[in-house]
Amino acid sequence: MVAALAGCLVGLVGGGFRWCLDHAELLRVSLLEATTAPGGAGRLVPVALTAAGAAVACAIARRVPHAPGSGIQHVEAVWRQESESASARLLPVKFAGGLIAIGSGLVLGREGPIVHMGAAIGSGAGRRGRLDAEDARMLHTALGGAGLAVAFTAPLGGLLFVCEEITGTVRPRLVLLTLVGTLTAVAVSRPIVGDALVLPMAAVPAPPLWMLPLFLLCGVTAGALGAAYSALVVGTLETCDRLTRVPLVARAAVIGALVGALMAFDPLLTGGGDQLSERLLAGGGLTAAALTVCLAVRFVAGPLSYAAATPGGLFAPLLALGALWGTLTHALVSPLLPAGAAGPAAFAAVGMAAVFTGVVRVPLTGTVLVAEMTGAGVLLLPLLTACLAAAVTADRLGSEPVYDTLRRRMRERT
Known part of the structure; x- marks a missing residue:
């Protein structure tokens, strides 16, 4: 009760x-x-x-x-x-x-x-x-x-x-x-x-089984990306800790100004990323060059924003980063795919779960979370495959789950 x-x-x-x-x-x-x-x-x-x-x-x-x-x-x-x-x-x-x-x-x-x-x-x-x-x-x-x-x-x-x-x-x-x-x-x-899905995606058929190696490869690369992202989050925090002469609030204002400059250039580069994820899950619409630029910018802007010492989480930006990575992966391999292969929306959803898993190291949570948010139950097998590959890859690279690192850092500072 x-x-x-x-x-x-x-x-x-x-x-x-x-x-x-x-x-x-x-x-x-x-x-x-x-x-x-x-x-x-x-x-x-x-x-x-x-x-x-x-x-x-x-x-x-x-x-x-x-x-x-x-x-x-x-x-x-x-x-x-x-x-x-x-x-x-x-x-x-x-x-x-x-x-x-x-x-x-x-x-x-x-x-x-x-x-x-x-x-x-x-x-x-x-x-x-x-x-x-x-x-x-x-x-x-x-x-x-x-x-x-x-x-x-x-x-x-x-x-x-x-x-x-x-x-x-x-x-x-x-x-x-x-x-x-x-x-x-x-x-x-x-x-x-409301009752609507958080990130509705275009209806997709179940991908053929012969595509599982591609989703496995997407998971391996997403795991490496997640390991790098975790390292950047912790490294940015440690770098900011060394700026002892800069008041904490002033440091947050400078970080905010940098993120605001990105917003002036293109609002999709900033914010939690739900709009960007929803756009990619609807079928993309961005060129490979635009996907690469957006991925690179948000890869840096997320850890920088977290270092501002304001309340805010890592999950939503991670999901957007994963959607970018999955869509970019599809853009790179699509010339080699035959007709009837899974489209960019399926790769975006799989990328979301895989990058999330590479950082947080929770493959089941990543799979179910993306499936519930998007309603893409037909993608369970590709999601599980990619998340397993991402977790193993990040672990083999020696990357510690990000919240384990942040918890230890919190304990040392207090």
Whole structure:
């Protein structure tokens, strides 16, 4: 009962956060259309907008421990009893800071703040429900999974995320709590965010079996890309740590200004990436050169945005990066494919799951999450193949799962 009631609150908070982000994005797009003219001073508006948003979000996040960044590493640390659960002060700080940071155009995802807020709600419910320490810790973890389910309207993805990433184990009681929390959270969030798929894609037939080696190759290369991305995220954070003479808020403003300059050039280069992913899943429309440029820019802009020390996650930008990689892979091999082969939309979906797996190292969660977000159940076999290849490749390259690295870094700094 406590998990169900707390799940309802996660649905309200997470759904409200998504609703606010959607309207913030619409407002940002309207502002850019109204002020940006070729060669005009309006080009400075996105620079000023994102710089101010990053600075304000960073200043807000500094008020509460563990509020900057994704927060998923903190949820994992609480499960491992390496850290205390967050206080109730985290909710308004994470909500406001994440809304300002992501809404201003930084390359960050909504899932990190929602997972962290969900876990904080679970912890608070455990205390108010007078549960013992073990049940309160389980509720904290389970409601974090409910937060991911709300962020992407993916209840099974939220459950697998808890078992595969946060805890690395399957316990019947934990599974039950997570199922109750995710189901109630998604049910309550539906009237707020709607029933549509998060990333609808064009209808695709099941790819022929002879294409599995191609998806395997896509997974291998995506795993290498994911390993490089993880290294860049951590390396960027460590580089920024050495800039001790630059105030944290000023550093966030500079990063925001750089991202705003990219936004002035092309809005698809910035933001969480849902619009870009949806466009690629609908069939592409970008040339190989444009895909390469967008991939290279977002590959750097994501870790740079994360280093701004504002609330925001890694998942959504990773999915966009994977969609770019999958579509680019199809563009490179399409001249060799016969008629009836899978199109760019199928490769985009497989790339999303594979790059995500290469960074986070959760092949089942990546497969189910993409399938739930896109409705592409016919791609389960290619998704599993590519995710397995990505996980093995990243592991053989010596790349540590990114949240393990971030959790250890958090523990060392505190």
